[in-house]
Amino acid sequence: LKPTIFQTDEEIVQAVVQKIKALLESKKEKIVLGLPTGSTPLGVYQELVRLHKEENLDLSRLVTFNLDEYFPMDSKNPQSYTSYMFKHLFDHINIDKKNIHIPNGMIGEDVINEYCQEYEKQIEEAGGLDLVLLGIGRSGHIGFNEPGSFFDSRTRLVVLDETTRRDAAGGFFGIEKVPKLAITMGIGTILSSKEIILLATGEHKALIVKQLIEEKASRKIPATFLHSHPNTHIFLDSSSAGEL
Ligand code: GLP
Numbered sequence: 001l002k003p004t005i006f007q008t009d010e011e012i013v014q015a016v017v018q019k020i021k022a023l024l025e026s027k028k029e030k031i032v033l034g035l036p037t038g039s040t041p042l043g044v045y046q047e048l049v050r051l052h053k054e055e056n057l058d059l060s061r062l063v064t065f066n067l068d069e070y071f072p073m074d075s076k077n078p079q080s081y082t083s084y085m086f087k088h089l090f091d092h093i094n095i096d097k098k099n100i101h102i103p104n105g106m107i108g109e110d111v112i113n114e115y116c117q118e119y120e121k122q123i124e125e126a127g128g129l130d131l132v133l134l135g136i137g138r139s140g141h142i143g144f145n146e147p148g149s150f151f152d153s154r155t156r157l158v159v160l161d162e163t164t165r166r167d168a169a170g171g172f173f174g175i176e177k178v179p180k181l182a183i184t185m186g187i188g189t190i191l192s193s194k195e196i197i198l199l200a201t202g203e204h205k206a207l208i209v210k211q212l213i214e215e216k217a218s219r220k221i222p223a224t225f226l227h228s229h230p231n232t233h234i235f236l237d238s239s240s241a242g243e244l
Contacts, residue, residue: 001213001227003234005241009201012235013043016133016197017051023130024061030099032063032123034132034185035089036143037081040199041133042088049092059093063126065119066102067134067143068184071157073105079171080105103155103183112183116155120189129193136200138208139163140221144184149222153186187225196232198223200240209236210243 006012023031035041051057066081075082082102090100101122107115123129134142139161145153146161160182169175190196200209208221213234217224226232 001232001234003209003213003236003241003244005236005238007238009043009237012199012201012237013047015235016044016199017047019131019195019197020048021057024058028127028130029061030063030127031061032065032126032128032130034065034067034129034134034190034193035085036067036133036135037084038135040135040201044133044199045089048089052093059095062093062095063099064095064101065123065126065129065185067132067190068182069103069105070179071103071105071181071183073179075102075105105179105183107183109157112157116157116183119155119183119185123189123192129189131195131197132190132193134190134196134198134223136198136205136208136212136223137161137164138167138204140208140211140223142187142190142198142223142226144182145187145190145222147222148219149187150219151191151217151225151228152188154188155183155185158182158184187222191225191229193229194231196226196229198226198232198234199236200234201237203239203242205240206242209234209240213244 052059069081073080139146144158165175165178168178172178211221212223215224217227
């Protein structure tokens with residue numbers, strides 16, 4: 001994996017948006033995206049909203065699958081990834097609402113396996129993922145695939161790492177309020193995408209970025225499984241690349 005290091009966040013945003021625009025310019029009827037939450041992709045979502053509003057960028061052919069959601073989590077809760085996605089992107093663009101898929105954090109635990117299989121089936125029926133955008137957690141997670149995740153894992157219920165819950169504590173007003181579980185696309189689901197872009201910005205990501213780039217693929221750092229994907233791009237700013 002050879003990272004691309006950008007001087008400014010704005011350049012990263014433009015590089016990602018160009019990829020999405022290129023897909024939209026292709027003849028494909030539907031463009032299927034895997035989308036992350038967190039602070040890293042916010043600039044990309046803002047730019048898509050701007051392009052839609054100011055330059056009439058047509059996003060009606062997008063079909064989206066979010067990577068993950070806390071469990072249990074009411075989608076109406078402001079801390080849910082559903083709320084995040086509508087607030088930062090979906091409420092402001094012309095995506096057909098029936099083409100939005102976000103794991104349901106209120107699904108009954110007794111039917112969760114079937115539900116996760118159904119999520120995989122929906123991805124397949126949409127034609128498979130064209131592009132997955134990823135952030136990276138300081139535990140090495142992509143989506144919520146924490147250390148220990150298998151390279152062929154699929155959408156499932158997972159237990160969150162302590163580091164991950166600590167990093168999320170601010171948004172929940174205390175670590176004890178951060179859910180202990182989540183539903184996430186698997187590593188295998190992510191690797192099934194035709195193209196993958198992982199974004200990492202800021203000094204606090206420098207150590208995990210170093211491990212991602214320099215260590216060989218292992219379950220200790222699930223993001224390293226991206227090494228086996230032939231069409232993965234790692235976009236960094238100079239701070240997150242600081243340890244390379
Ligand atoms: C979260 C999400 C990930 C995200 C990561 C990094 O917990 N589940 O999908 O990539 O952590 O978040 P941030 O971009 O805020 O650093």
